[in-house]
Ligand code: GRE
């Protein structure tokens with residue numbers, strides 16, 4: 321059975337250098353997570369990556385830039401995004417059966433970002449885009465970003481809404497004072513990232529984004545970035561939300577959920593109960609969750625879904641979402 325991973329990351333030396341040039345390593349601990357062996361794996365878009373995919377049993381990687389993307393890079397990100405997307409398109413062209421692509425956007429300049437998304441999907445054949453939530457102190461539901469969301473909706477291009485490190489004031493208030501190393505982990509992969517991404521999605525719902533753009537499709541990683549677990553509490557806001565639909569409706573109509581390398585059948589079961597098994601997408605979150613021994617393929621085989629749902633999870637749901645095949 322064909323297995324497609326839809327959250328699989330890369331980095332370029334140019335973007336790594338641009339992060340360092342603005343001192344992002346001092347502000348965002350996630351930059352340090354991309355160093356050493358991980359960096360080597362992020363930078364490679366050729367044989368080494370293909371060998372690790374073979375080992376994991378992954379046929380296709382849908383490639384996206386790693387966090388925090390270009391969110392902090394300002395106007396320079398316009399040209400940087402174009403160069404990054406062109407380089408990614410060349411890698412996909414070299415291995416068209418093994419790689420697909422999500423666009424890297426200059427989100428801080430939303431009109432340019434919308435144009436670049438259109439170029440990537442229409443001209444380069446990309447399948448959608450990834451965004452890392454807020455840009456500076458503006459959340460994704462800010463009217464400034466509506467050109468990007470409208471463009472994604474009209475192209476039928478999904479948005480993978482990825483975690484990023486919470487803003488400094490939130491880190492200071494909630495994720496500090498235990499010890500520098502633990503604080504950084506707590507604010508990022510330990511918990512902070514996941515609240516951040518989940519909250520960005522719920523903000524889009526509550527701001528009426530999906531009433532204005534009923535066709536917009538968003539993907540959350542890590543089985544729904546915490547918010548799905550609390551679907552019943554979220555639904556209690558229906559009485560006050562003023563939205564066209566109950567919140568549960570947006571979860572079944574506008575949301576898709578991916579594994580991000582968390583190979584846990586109970587999480588899958590919970591996500592399927594909320595969004596539907598036909599909205600589950602496979603991913604390994606390469607290279608961060610890479611473990612030797614072929615566990616990606618093994619999870620597919622032991623995940624508890626029946627055969628048709630398993631085929632959807634492995635490839636069919638992604639192909640349907642992105643109009644392939
Ligand atoms: C991710 O992209 O999900 C990620 C990182 C760095 C460390 C762990 C992780 O970017 O899951």
Ligand code: ZN
Pocket residue numbers: 327329482541580605
């Ligand atoms: Zn990721």
